[in-house]
Amino acid sequence: MKVIVQQESFAPGQVIQTFQDALPRGKHGGVVSFVGTMRDFNDGEDVVSMTLEHYPGMTEKHIEQVCAEAAERWDIVDSLVVHRYGEMFPNDAIVLVAVWSAHRANAFDACRFIINYLKARAPFWKCETTTAGEKRWVEHNSKDPKAEVSDSE
Amino acid sequence: MVNISIKYFASLRDRMGRADEALELDGDSATVSEVWAKVTDGQSIPDSTLISVNMEYTDADTVLKDGDELAFFPPVTGG
Numbered sequence: 001m002k003v004i005v006q007q008e009s010f011a012p013g014q015v016i017q018t019f020q021d022a023l024p025r026g027k028h029g030g031v032v033s034f035v036g037t038m039r040d041f042n043d044g045e046d047v048v049s050m051t052l053e054h055y056p057g058m059t060e061k062h063i064e065q066v067c068a069e070a071a072e073r074w075d076i077v078d079s080l081v082v083h084r085y086g087e088m089f090p091n092d093a094i095v096l097v098a099v100w101s102a103h104r105a106n107a108f109d110a111c112r113f114i115i116n117y118l119k120a121r122a123p124f125w126k127c128e129t130t131t132a133g134e135k136r137w138v139e140h141n142s143k144d145p146k147a148e149v150s151d152s153e
Numbered sequence: 154m155v156n157i158s159i160k161y162f163a164s165l166r167d168r169m170g171r172a173d174e175a176l177e178l179d180g181d182s183a184t185v186s187e188v189w190a191k192v193t194d195g196q197s198i199p200d201s202t203l204i205s206v207n208m209e210y211t212d213a214d215t216v217l218k219d220g221d222e223l224a225f226f227p228p229v230t231g232g
Contacts, residue, residue, distance in 0.1 A: 036232050052231070053162060053163055054231070055160070055162060055205075055208070055224065055226070057208055058205060058208035058224070059231075061208055062208075083231065083232075094232070095231070095232050115232060118231065118232055119229075119230075119231060119232035120229070121210075121229065122229060122231045122232070123162065123203075123205075123226060123229050123231070124229055124230060124231025124232070125162060125163035125164070125226070125227065125229065125230050125231075126230045126231075127163070137163055137164040137167075137227070137230075138230040139228070139230070140201070140227070140228035140229075140230060145203060145210050145229065146210075
């Protein structure tokens, strides 16, 4: 399991390949990944940029806990999460979740679990800047940090 | 004497006008809600506010110990 919270932009495909190259050879039969990217619209307004704030230490700790829970629930080979903070722009990758397993069902399920619980628990806050120059905090992913958010949230 | 540190994040930091502070509590202990009342001149904690102590989620009834790091923040919006 590896969790990286960083300010720098990243190329998800390269990060997945580099991590996979270091895994034991022949033990995984597939990788399922989710990449969250930035939209240029939200709540009916055009968004030009977004700044993500986090709680250093607590953010990493809670993503690691979610990944550890996934590894207990499903038979997976390994998992990787990269999440950015700071300023980003439309199309930028915000988050990458990748899960390797011997058979795809476990990787699909664990990947979905990790992104949905990460969104509910990991302390990040999005502040959008609209085309009108207005800065506004995004309200919420979930009202309960113990609950999984749904795929549509 | 109980010394704690408090952090505020995102929109809650904007509202409080500060990102962090240190607080010395009279007596042996205090709950999270008592600390909030102290730093906001007697207000109660807004409904949607999340609370952590030493980077674990907790609730307003938690009793604070010397050296604890308390944080208040709005619902999270990562991912």
